[in-house]
Amino acid sequence: MVTTYTYQTSEKVIRLVQVTDPHLFKDEKGELLGINTLASFNQVLTEIRQSKFDYDFVLATGDLVQDSSDEGYLRFCTSVKSLKKMVFWIPGNHDFQPKMFDILNQEHGNISPLKHILLGKYWQILMLDSQVFGVPYGQLGQYQIDWLQSKLRDYPERYSLIVLHHHILSTNSAWLDQHNLRNSFDLAYVLGKSSKVKGIVYGHIHQAVDSQWQGYKIMATPSTCVQFRPDSNNFALDIVQPGWREIELHDDGRIETRVKRIQHASFLPNMLSEGY
Ligand SMILES: [Fe+2]
Known part of the structure; x- marks a missing residue:
């Protein structure tokens, strides 16, 4: 069984x-909180397509x-097909994994179920599942920790980019930080x-x-729909626009990255919303 996606390139x-x-x-x-999430997602994808950034892959x-819903996952598949690039994905706290696996793993042509990606000669990407079923906070189970450890051990010459859903660094927002990755200490130990x-x-x-964090570059990215206001102890929305992130992995181990936000439409949430 193939468990690794290998991308051959001399770039x-x-x-x-x-x-x-x-x-x-x-x-x-x-x-979601006053924003049509399909419209904002499709606008993000449209502006990604219109950008000059010549990317190789998509991480969702x-x-x-x-x-x-089945329909929600099918809409995701239909929308990302427009990018005409391979898409790799992980679950978040809101995803229902049995259905997610079922639908995303059907043959869509450009959606890969693989979580280990070898890129050219110098890099690997490790995509982790930090979901704890039924709760918003995250935790890496023993299988994930062991898997991560084995990939780092098996490819010691490659630079690694770690991808997960839950946050590690405090957002200075108590309401959000209670939903963080609970065992970042275990992660730090393995990565170390x-x-x-x-x-x-x-x-x-x-x-x-x-x-x-611990010498690693930390990158968190705006949602393609609603934005939460940073540094707010209580639930608060932000009026900054939906966005995405560009990441460049260089052959000397450097990462260059930037956040982009949509420019050609405007999505405003219901600022009177009191919870999420
Ligand atoms: Fe979310």
């Missing part, structure tokens, strides 16, 4: 696009569907055994973060 830079937390619904008019980092881990990218917090 010195591998380029990725991350989209996260689309929260699609069964109903194409479905809204969870909360793809809000209401566990390799000297080649360069970055960690996640979604979940619906806001942009570019920071450092």
Whole structure:
């Protein structure tokens, strides 16, 4: 059984696009806190297609569907098909994994179920499942920890990018930080055994973060729908626009990255919403 996606290239830079937390619904008019999530997701994808960034792959980092519906997952598949690039995905706290696996693993042509990606000669991507069924916080189970450890051990010469849904760094928002990755200590312990881990990218917090943790580059990315206001202890929405992230993996281990937000449409949430 093939468990690794191998991308052969002699390019010195591998380029990725991350989209996260689309929260699609069964109903194409479905809204999350006042934003039509299918419309905002499709606008993000449209602007990615219109951008000059010549990327190789897409990483979709969870909360793809809000209401566990077949239709939501099928809408995700239909929408990302327009990018004409291979899409790799992980679950978020809102995803219903049996259905997600079932539908995304059907033959869509450009959606891969694989979680281990070898890119050219210099990099690997490790996509982790941090979902704990039925709760919003995250945890890496023993299988995930062991899997991560084995891949880092098996490819010691490669730089690694770690991808998961839940956040590691505090957002200075108590309401959101209670839903963080609970065992980041275990993650740090495993990553610490390799000297080649360069970055960690996640979604979940619906806001942009570019920071450092334990010497790793930390990248959090705006949702393709609703945005949460940073540094707010109580639930609060932000009026900044939906977005995505560009990531460039260089052959010397450097990561260059930037967050992009939509420019050609405007999505405003219901600012009177009191919870999520
Ligand atoms: Fe989300």
